[in-house]
Amino acid sequence: MSLVHLANTCSHLQNATKARLGLTSIPDTKFHLGLMLALQNSGFLSTVVRGGPTPPPAHNLLSHPSSSDPEHPIEQVTRHNISSRRLWLGLKYWNSSPVLEKMSLVSKPTRRIWMDVTGLQKLVLGKNSGYVKGMTRTGECLFVSTDRGILEARECVERKLGGMLICRVR
Structure with missing residues (x-):
């Protein structure tokens, strides 16, 4: 990757x-x-x-x-x-x-950001977790690389999976 x-x-x-x-x-x-x-x-x-x-x-x-x-x-x-x-x-x-206005990386090549389920839950609720800003805009999605493939952050919270934050799309 x-x-x-x-x-x-x-x-x-x-x-x-x-x-x-x-x-x-x-x-x-x-x-x-x-x-x-x-x-x-x-x-x-x-x-x-x-x-x-x-x-x-x-x-x-x-x-x-x-x-x-x-x-x-x-x-x-x-x-x-x-x-x-x-x-x-x-x-x-x-x-x-x-529909795809902006797409930006969360994890950088020199700094990969891993998050567990509780951190992802904070992000989904719009709160900051660490130095990653929460999802506050309507239609915003955060994609996470997990051991079950690439999933959206809300789906990761439902399945109780953590992983590496890839990108934020709005």
Whole structure:
């Protein structure tokens, strides 16, 4: 898990929403995929599709791609094309403003922040825990890397899980 690459991804997504792009891509890693699927489950992204260096066809963005489609077969991942794999993300807008306004890292590459359930509970209730500010804005989410994958902080409190704070999204 590289937080340096995640910092680049956070600023890329912010810039893409400010530029009003409908589709953008980031490097395909397991960590990026887990975070982007968590963002999609929270409603910040419309689609997450694995693909190559060119954007996937529109029908792959709207539904599950079929491997039996003769026009657009699913490209198999090999050791020769692994570096060119991308995650294609569909960005969402509501009333001409981006749903994903700001995405910032909480843990930095030089300082990783781990929190237990009681600390996460304080953050969810809007109180500060340590030197991490609580979630006070409407629609704000905090994503946590746990041993069960990347989850939103409220879900971690429900499941009584702690972990490393990754990023804050609003």
